[in-house]
Amino acid sequence: MRLKREVYIGELNKDFIGKEVTVSGWVLRRRDHGGIIFLDLRDRSGLLQVVFEEDIDQEVHNLADSIRIEYVVSVRGKIRKRPEGMENPKISTGDIELVATDVEIHNTSKTPPFPLDEDLSEVSEALRLKYRYLEMRSPEGLTPFIFRHKVNHSIREFLNSRGFLEIETPYLTKSTPEGARDYLVPSRLYPGKFYALPQSPQLFKQILMVAGVDRYYQIVRCFRDEDLRADRQPEFTQLDMEMSFVEEQDVMALIEELMSYIFEKNLGITLSTPFPVITFEKALEEYGTDRPDLRFDLKLQNLSELFKDSSFKVFRGALDAGGVVKGLKAPATFSRKELEDLTKFAQDLGAKGLAWIKYSKNGKTFEEKWNSPIVKFFEPSVLERLVEVFKVEEEQVTFFFVADSKEIANLVLGELRKHIANKLNLIPQGVFTFTWVVDFPLFEWDDEENRLVSVHHPFTHPKEEDLPLLDTDPLKVRARAYDLVLNGIEVGGGSIRIHRKDLQQKIFKLLSISEEEAEEKFGFLLNALEFGAPPHGGIAFGLDRLIMLMLGKKSIREVIAFPKTQRAQCLLTGAPAEVKIEQILELHLLPGWEKKPKTE
Amino acid sequence: MRLKREVYIGELNKDFIGKEVTVSGWVLRRRDHGGIIFLDLRDRSGLLQVVFEEDIDQEVHNLADSIRIEYVVSVRGKIRKRPEGMENPKISTGDIELVATDVEIHNTSKTPPFPLDEDLSEVSEALRLKYRYLEMRSPEGLTPFIFRHKVNHSIREFLNSRGFLEIETPYLTKSTPEGARDYLVPSRLYPGKFYALPQSPQLFKQILMVAGVDRYYQIVRCFRDEDLRADRQPEFTQLDMEMSFVEEQDVMALIEELMSYIFEKNLGITLSTPFPVITFEKALEEYGTDRPDLRFDLKLQNLSELFKDSSFKVFRGALDAGGVVKGLKAPATFSRKELEDLTKFAQDLGAKGLAWIKYSKNGKTFEEKWNSPIVKFFEPSVLERLVEVFKVEEEQVTFFFVADSKEIANLVLGELRKHIANKLNLIPQGVFTFTWVVDFPLFEWDDEENRLVSVHHPFTHPKEEDLPLLDTDPLKVRARAYDLVLNGIEVGGGSIRIHRKDLQQKIFKLLSISEEEAEEKFGFLLNALEFGAPPHGGIAFGLDRLIMLMLGKKSIREVIAFPKTQRAQCLLTGAPAEVKIEQILELHLLPGWEKKPKTE
8 A cells, every 4th residue: 555544534624724644535426627636535434525636746637537436545635725615514524625646546446336425215225235335335324333333332331330241152052942943053063963043042141140140241143033024134133131139120220221321322312211111911902012102192992891882783793702892093084085095904904894983072063073974873972972081182083993802903903003193293203212011921822832832931930929820820820021112112021030940840831841842952941940040030132123213214124234135135145045065965964955946 | 039139249348347238149158056057158249158146036047057058048137247366368258247137048959060169170071061050150150251251341442442343244144165164054945045154254344344344343253163173162252353444564553452452451461562573484484383482482493404414314314305304402301201202292293203412511521412312423513503503501401303394393393392391381371472473375285175275265465576476486475464373372363355356356266266156155245346445454363262361271161151062062051952853844954864873
């Protein structure tokens, strides 16, 4: 290298006027005005105008003349004040420019497949992922990764200051599928045996508590071979934590401090603590979901009681079948077309239909007040009761109703609530509203497997007062679990764990895991529980998702340097890819796939 | 939990005398003196004597009476000064004790398979790994992991302060075997395709440089499916770094600062910088290895010139075959038995034999001065020259000689040098001697594959002045590579990378990697090099090994929480393990192993 960088562009300012410097970077833009060449030179820290004047050394001018966008160059020259009226207040170096005396071209560049100085959100994601290095190099391209770096560091700062130890746990471990599917890694040394990539370090962190670590954390990769729906990745990053001698409120209080620290430090936002706590039951009742978005109100109301004597056959039918009638008040009225769309929205989620009633507070007559094909089925007193139940203060509102099983009614109205809030711009932006959800059921019934399954995982401690229910009515047992929800999205989940072998065995039994299977899969945990396992609990955060939310991004792919697509492919490297047949045979495996075209 | 911890044991001191506290931990020892029960209670931070006196509440006394070692308990009571003469200066709470008023037993414990309050180095490693959680819980058991945690944090502190960004790269990536064997991960969605676990994030960090990240690092897991020799692990942790617009000396200077920072911060040791730099050629010549241990002298000498006219047929034969005669001076004499052992040592390494000559400076006669079956073959002037060459100042020394190919002579004498230094206690302990090794050859010849292979990896930049040799004598081309050696063990290695596509293609060609293969494996890198790749270079450290050396441990397994054995097994979890056949079939694979007994 002939010209070596002396300073980052972002460090330059008026103090450098008159000084000679060498900077290095990429050419974002290039202009040529009657022999004067202007380059906008960019490094990670900023943008600088570089001028090659006419009277420059001819060889240097020729070199400069050959420079195209995205060439990578070092330029030496003198910093001067920009001519009056030519300042650019948008950039930190807007008052100055570099008058070049020398240039070195480190590398040329083909023309990028998309211009880097424009808004890249119009570029297809597939193209951006294939050329991720160009997207990252664009002026705002590194912002999410610099932010992520800082968040990670502030997490570590906080946890280290609280006595947490970051301890690395294995990635080549044992397959214990209970929940999602494991990624398997064939073993060459042990024919027929496999490692598995961890879905989380759950068992290891519990073992670390048995080991007396007391406070553990790890920013760690986790792997789930799931059918990728929504915004999931085959590998994702978790902030994993565990503490000994704690109860729910200890973990929750610490996490509130942690969140306050990282939001303050990285966004300058002061969170209000303690975070509200809502039970699973109440969350479903009022928001239709266990991940309620509390940035806005619009609570659901259970109207089963109100409509219990209704002759309206849609409501009647649902109630008679043991279902519910639930309602939602939207502070607006909707056109016929809009109501049709909302009905379609509800039906796509599984509702048979969506009943609605428009209400105008100031309507003089019944007809002016109540507008809906179904009002005729209801006593006016029932309708007036609606106004009371929903505490209507607005001039005009629309009530929506779903009469169905509790599950469908909650799902549909929960989603409708968010949909309408979005549509009506009821969701404040730039606001971060946390809530804890607690008192989850420990088990749910899996129809397919015809057995109880864990709502969280089999190591979750039941509530002490519900322990007797394990024998009588296990579906009623509540878990010592807590999920952290931010703006309607689950960002973390945890629990107090079982630390006694007998209780752990009882839970396995209730989950129809045989003693033999429990021993085979979890024997090492059961062993450890026999050697002085302390009471302990913890939590894990989806770090990709948390950072996405902090940045106001729409997808976790925006905050992962080299993400996979929804179809689990890396568009940059082409992974997964074919390997030599020898590599497979060496793993004591045989091809079991049909010949498929290479493009698959 | 009835009794909740209020304070860590390590925080207690005389200031707490008279105060009531609740502590939690494990019972390391238990004594019973006429109704008074003494427990040594241990948490991560320290050890505390707990006394249950006779006049305590009967129920509490009964509980205390049932407590055995490694039970996990909380104890409430009052801190008091220990009786005169009962102080224990070895522990920080040695002046005080806790007089218990209440106790809660959180969990019982079976008797541990080895006592935790004794030196565990006598316990077999297999047993310690199976019960890793007990080993870690022993009084010094967490020390390596607390240390490792702190080192990692100080690395991050330093690098963050220098503008480095920690960016996470994928673990599910593409197989590009060039060097060690990849661990493969079958893909369920793409029959016949595989991800690979990264041997290092080499290509991603180069891509990040093309992306303008400028300074990258990552503390990252890497995976190599090698036949495990020496002290290797299938998964290990690397400190991975890369910088743009740099040359060798920039990376090396930064690393010297980094090492100084972490040694100062974590060991209180001030390293002397700059570290010495030795060329590959000179390292082999003088130390017989490219990982010289510079804590002690004992340089090898090439004696080929001295013995060029010798009639001694062993030397003669080696020299005539194009080999060398090299020698080593040990500042001691050895018994016949010792000399036999040393000869065996040399032969095990491939030497045909080991010639030796004892020299006594003050010997009055030739026979008193020179003692060896072979002295008769040499002119006295040649022998006197030996004394000069080796700058003998000691009264008695022994010269050792190996006459063989350069490779064998270097290997044998290099190992013998360390062996003798150990035997003679010439290696100062607690000393950390770094050295850079540079000017490695870019290629070496692989007889098995019958082609050139990279000494480091194919992305290493050749020395500028050696570029013409690529066409004429590629084995003479030196690399812009640098290895960091600490006390004779390689802890890091790096290089300036190739940033131009044409040169990268040329290197692939010299490595007999076809254009098609290069495109298939490394196409994404070659593409990236066409879009303004900057000059860049970096380095990677084996973090396990560095921490092992800092702690003076003998094996990296001592500093990894859950290591695998030399046979790649996890003795705690039993990984790798069998999986359900359905899991294999779902990955479009078929069993290809013979039925083997389950114990394999």
